Amino acid sequence: MKKTLIELNQISKRYILPNQTSGSILEDININIKEGEFVSILGPSGSGKSTLLRIIAGLVSPSQGTVLYNGKPIVSTNPGVGMVFQSFALFPWLTVLENVKLGLENKSLKEAEIMRKALSVIDMIGLDGFEGAYPKELSGGMRQRVGLGRALIMEPDILLMDEPFSALDVLTAENLKNDLLELWTEKKIPTKSIIMVTHSIEEAVYMSDRAIVLSKDPARVIADIPITMPHWRDKQESSFTSLVDRIYSILTKKEIKSPDTTGVQKKKMEKVQQVPAGALTGFIELIADLGQKVDLYKLADQLNLDLEDFLPIVEAAQMLHFALIQHGDIELTEVGHQFADASVLDRKILFKESVLSYIPIMEKLVWILHSKSNHKMEREFFVEIFAKHFGAKEAELQMDILIDWGRYAELISYDENAKVLFLDHDSTASG
Incomplete structure (x- = not known):
């Protein structure tokens, strides 16, 4: 032995x-x-x-x-x-x-x-x-x-x-x-x-x-x-x-939970992958072009991406319920196919719906902005909240990606000079 x-x-x-x-x-x-x-x-x-x-x-x-x-x-x-x-x-x-x-x-x-x-x-x-x-x-x-x-x-x-x-x-x-x-x-x-x-x-x-x-x-x-x-x-x-x-x-296996429509369960403050909306959109388009099921290993090899760069994109697609992983293969969900086939404006609507349904941290951010009479809040306020869950460095990274996703979904706008987030006009109206 x-x-x-x-x-x-x-x-x-x-x-x-x-x-x-x-x-x-x-x-x-x-x-x-x-x-x-x-x-x-x-x-x-x-x-x-x-x-x-x-x-x-x-x-x-x-x-x-x-x-x-x-x-x-x-x-x-x-x-x-x-x-x-x-x-x-x-x-x-x-x-x-x-x-x-x-x-x-x-x-x-x-x-x-x-x-x-x-x-x-x-x-x-x-x-x-x-x-x-x-x-x-x-x-x-x-x-x-x-x-x-x-x-x-x-x-x-x-x-x-x-x-x-x-x-x-x-x-x-x-x-x-x-x-x-x-x-x-x-x-x-x-x-x-x-x-x-x-x-x-x-x-x-x-x-x-x-x-x-x-x-x-x-x-x-x-x-x-x-x-x-x-x-x-x-x-x-x-x-x-x-x-x-x-x-x-094994690495990409992720349980996809049904959205909580009762409001009884408390949603976990889960980190968002550092994947810009543009990169995620391109990834979903690529999966749609390649066919029904795509081998993850072969796809990563073709894209010349290692695990550190590839997994976040895959996990982001799963998190938003645009893609499903089974037995080392990735395929688009029904909403994923809708997103890939949609016009630019319709994609923003679908992205917005997925973000609000499956990303509790974004839902919380938007709720806070809605609760303010002027629908504005300093970036630092959110950073301090998120730092309690993730630490200061990760909180800054989370804010960067939330701002990117929120802008793409036309949920929020951001003034870089003033470091202030505010609701997009349409979001304010709908809220």
């Missing part, structure tokens, strides 16, 4: 909102990572993937639960991990050799041994000949190789990678992925396990032995999927594409 390296037991992470209430980003996370596993962590943007990785590294403390490394609780920085960051995190005033050597700065080794290890790692990651170069002289892919080398020189049991390829162009990323897989599969590195946060489902299926899927608000483990295909994997094979489809289906 393979040895368990990392155990996450009932991990939760909470934060305090401005009104002193507690918000939660991670809730009851239970994960075991065994020796010999390459594990990917997937989830929507803002689902706490990076926070979870930092908890494993001991860089962030959980609000609840325990992290065990080799059966022992982590009380500070995890001694068994090395970490590769998305942003390279190199010191620009140090050379490649000096940046790599930093991984051993806390080790009681002689300089000759440190130099030997550093040069060996530099050769292994394909940067032989660049020992004296500074980060500004390197391409993005080469800089990420330096970051990888700095982590590997520590000979960690567990290599943690936080979206390590997302800042690279497609070809550079593909090359680095294959080089890392070669080091891993051919056991050229002593690392016993790799845990990678990624926003690419295809990347997870291509590289990993397991894919752990998180939900959002708060994050919980909703799927833990073994990936048993042998390396090297063909992305065109049906077994590969069907697994990608399955994960897409």
Whole structure:
């Protein structure tokens, strides 16, 4: 039986909102990572993937639960991990050799041994000949190789990678992925396990032995999927594409609730996806043009969109009841088809009806404006309300998208200079 390296037991992470209430980003996370596993962590943007990785590294403390490394609780920085960051995190005033050597700065080794290890790692990651170069002289892919080398020189049991390829162009990323897989599969590195946060489902299926899927608000483990295909994997094979489809289906599965017409139930203040109305309109038009059902994986690939960019559009379409997701496929609802076929003015009417029916946060905003005798209110007033639910930064983002949707639906108008929202003339009349 393979040895368990990392155990996450009932991990939760909470934060305090401005009104002193507690918000939660991670809730009851239970994960075991065994020796010999390459594990990917997937989830929507803002689902706490990076926070979870930092908890494993001991860089962030959980609000609840325990992290065990080799059966022992982590009380500070995890001694068994090395970490590769998305942003390279190199010191620009140090050379490649000096940046790599930093991984051993806390080790009681002689300089000759440190130099030997550093040069060996530099050769292994394909940067032989660049020992004296500074980060500004390197391409993005080469800089990420330096970051990888700095982590590997520590000979960690567990290599943690936080979206390590997302800042690279497609070809550079593909090359680095294959080089890392070669080091891993051919056991050229002593690392016993790799845990990678990624926003690419295809990347997870291509590289990993397991894919752990998180939900959002708060994050919980909703799927833990073994990936048993042998390396090297063909992305065109049906077994590969069907697994990608399955994960897409899990991530986009959303219960569509009937609107509350009784007024008895209190509607939840749910965040709106950061998708401009124009982009959403174009997306619905595209689905209508492509036919009845469209494979989400193939659609994302054709649009060249990763999970972080693609899921919000899909979720926004679902939230407004314009689209339905089933088994990894997306299709328009009846109102979605009506929207796609409608004239510009009729689209605004349909959008307005959906927003008021299914977006409680917009309904609340419009109700407040209606309740004012002059039908006006400062933006800051709404920001303060929403900050109590989402935090200050998210409240500003929510206001941006609500203003965009409200303008498109001709529900509200906005004076950017005065920072004031007011009801559209027609909305005032109808109210």
